[in-house]
Amino acid sequence: MNILLHRINAALMVQNQTFQEMECMYLAADVPAQQEVSAIVQVGTYGHFWVHWITLSFTTLDGSPAADTGIDYLRGKLIHTQNSQPVFNDFVPLHLWATPGRRKSISGSGSDSNQMFIVWEWDAMFPINDGIQIDLKNDALLATNSMSASFWGVRVKDASTTAGA
Amino acid sequence: MLRIQNPDWQRESYPYGYFYKQGITNDTSIINIPLQKGLYFMVEKAVIDYNAQNVNIAGAYAEPLKVFFVKNGMASVPLNSPVDIGLLASPADSGATVDTSPEGANPAFPFKAVPLKRSKMLMLLCIPGDVLQVKISNPTIIGVTPSNSLPSFVELFIVGRYYPDYDLPEWKRGTQCR
Secondary structure, eight states, rough: OOOOOOOOOHHHHHHHHHEEEEHHHHHHHHOOTTTTEEEEEEOOOSSSEEEEEEEEEEEEETTTEEEEEOOEEEEEEEEETTTTTSSSSSEGGGGGGGGGEOOOTTTTSSSOOOOOOOOEEEEEOTTTTEEEEEEEOOOOOOEEEEEEEEEEEEEETTTTTTTOO | OOOOOOHHHHHHOOOEEEEEEEEESSSSSEEEEOOOOOOOOEEEEEEEEEEEOSSSSSTTTTSSSSEEEEEEEEEOOOTTTTOOOOOOOGGGTTTSSSSOTTSSOOOOOOBBBOOOOOOOOEEEEEEEOOEEEEEEETOOOOOOOOGGGGOOOEEEEEEEEEEEEETSSSSOOOOGGO
């Protein structure tokens, strides 16, 4: 039989769950060769969004027809949309902060996809009416590359949010 | 169970990442990190990737670059130990096959997409006024002149967090924290 050190206050837990809940926001984009694209997901007014972790994967394609070269052509910059406040000083190659990282696209070409998965911890608050934006640049000369990211965090409700406090 | 109550949490502290890509030869390189004035900055983690090349020494890829954090001109935490480096597996995987010349067909000379390595939790605190630098030495290229060695490139990504000091007068605090 398990004995808990602390007594669980069920009423408080239920109350807390009313005001904050886990959520995952998903963001994806295709970036044509030698172009820049802004991928945005809006936080909305339902509640503030406190990001805890990011997972992100991307393709490594170039050439015509496109071949999987295993080279990281995509660079990204995280930005708050509300005040255009950047979170990085520059466009950062995705393999320096993306996990699980490379997504092998075409079987039989290129090296293995990245197998190791270390979730990337990153705490940041995106308040209501803000948005999570990644500006992406594709350095591939000929092929479109794609990126998909998940932002895992907690939706926080208070008096200023439409969900109420 | 913690209830998150402060929607202005972002104003109390917020994350920031610095990325630099730099060419290096056989000399030690210094990268200056321009910290915002009036704020504390806690370096939490750092990820480094590089392609080391040399035309003279066979197997020159074996020795990884050494990377040190330098605060106010002195080697800082961790005590002279290089931070975790995303060591590239083999010459074939080193990015040497990529066009690394600035005048080449692809000026961005992107690297191989190597798996993300877990960084040490550095927890290096810079107080307002501190000068933060990253020193990179390249032991791969030994005893040769720069003209004999191809340039190597290093990608450095530092992730940290800015904190205000509410004991400072308001005009001295960072602009994001008023």
